[in-house]
Amino acid sequence: MEVIIVGAGPAGLLTGVRLAKENIDVTLLDMGNALDTNPRATHYATPAVMELRKAGVLDDVRAKGFTPDGVCWRKIDGTWLAGINMGVVKDDPNNMTCLPLNRLGQVFMDHIVKYPSAKVLWSHEVIGIEQDEHSARVKVKTPEGEKTFEADYVIGCDGANSKVRRSLFGDWEFPGKTWDEQIVATNVYYPFEKFGYIDSNFIIHPEHWYMAARITTDGMWRVSYGELSGLTRDEVLHP
Numbered sequence: 001m002e003v004i005i006v007g008a009g010p011a012g013l014l015t016g017v018r019l020a021k022e023n024i025d026v027t028l029l030d031m032g033n034a035l036d037t038n039p040r041a042t043h044y045a046t047p048a049v050m051e052l053r054k055a056g057v058l059d060d061v062r063a064k065g066f067t068p069d070g071v072c073w074r075k076i077d078g079t080w081l082a083g084i085n086m087g088v089v090k091d092d093p094n095n096m097t098c099l100p101l102n103r104l105g106q107v108f109m110d111h112i113v114k115y116p117s118a119k120v121l122w123s124h125e126v127i128g129i130e131q132d133e134h135s136a137r138v139k140v141k142t143p144e145g146e147k148t149f150e151a152d153y154v155i156g157c158d159g160a161n162s163k164v165r166r167s168l169f170g171d172w173e174f175p176g177k178t179w180d181e182q183i184v185a186t187n188v189y190y191p192f193e194k195f196g197y198i199d200s201n202f203i204i205h206p207e208h209w210y211m212a213a214r215i216t217t218d219g220m221w222r223v224s225y226g227e228l229s230g231l232t233r234d235e236v237l238h239p
Contacts, residue, residue: 002151006126006164010101012157013108017055020115031125039100042215042222046094060107065099066216068199076205078195098215129167184236185224
């Protein structure tokens with residue numbers, strides 16, 4: 001069996017590792033020229049941790065990451081609403097773990113290159129997809145010109161503007177929802193402990209909601225907050 005995965009982000013790479021572990025030939029195609037360096041998401045709860053374990057990468061993720069002492073929800077003034085003390089379930093092998101998404105992607109990449117049945121091709125932008133009862137094909141723009149790849153299956157892991165989903169459902173008819181809110185993620189060193197915060201805190205408020213969560217063993221915190229929808233990157237960085 002041969003599988004093509006469109007998109008070599010964390011979802012595509014994890015899928016590639018799982019397939020390669022089963023000795024399935026898998027080719028990942030990505031329009032970028034390297035792994036995404038944006039930190040993006042950081043926290044992986046029990047369902048995700050179970051998938052990391054199945055892929056055989058969890059030990060490396062934990063070694064490079066951080067295990068929080070708990071998670072809670074608070075009002076804007078810091079009042080505790082509800083929370084979970086991870087110490088109660090400290091021996092649970094599927095406890096939440098933290099690692100910025102760019103570093104998680106590198107862990108996946110380190111594993112996938114170990115499998116001879118898997119390969120990742122950068123600077124390969126999918127521009128067309130078709131299928132029949134025998135196989136699926138993708139047309140790709142590369143630095144060497146257009147190429148066509150064929151496989152038994154094509155898996156779309158190419159994000160919100162997925163070429164694969166658009167080919168199946170049309171430009172705007174594919175299933176899913178994009179929220180109007182825009183989320184800004186920042187990494188900072190700040191002593192949130194002085195406010196009585198535990199490692200992961202979600203502040204509940206209709207307008208000024210945010211998350212403050214420790215993400216490294218040396219005290220770096222991720223603060224993610226809601227911003228006005230539609231702002232450009234420059235407007236976010238230089239309000």
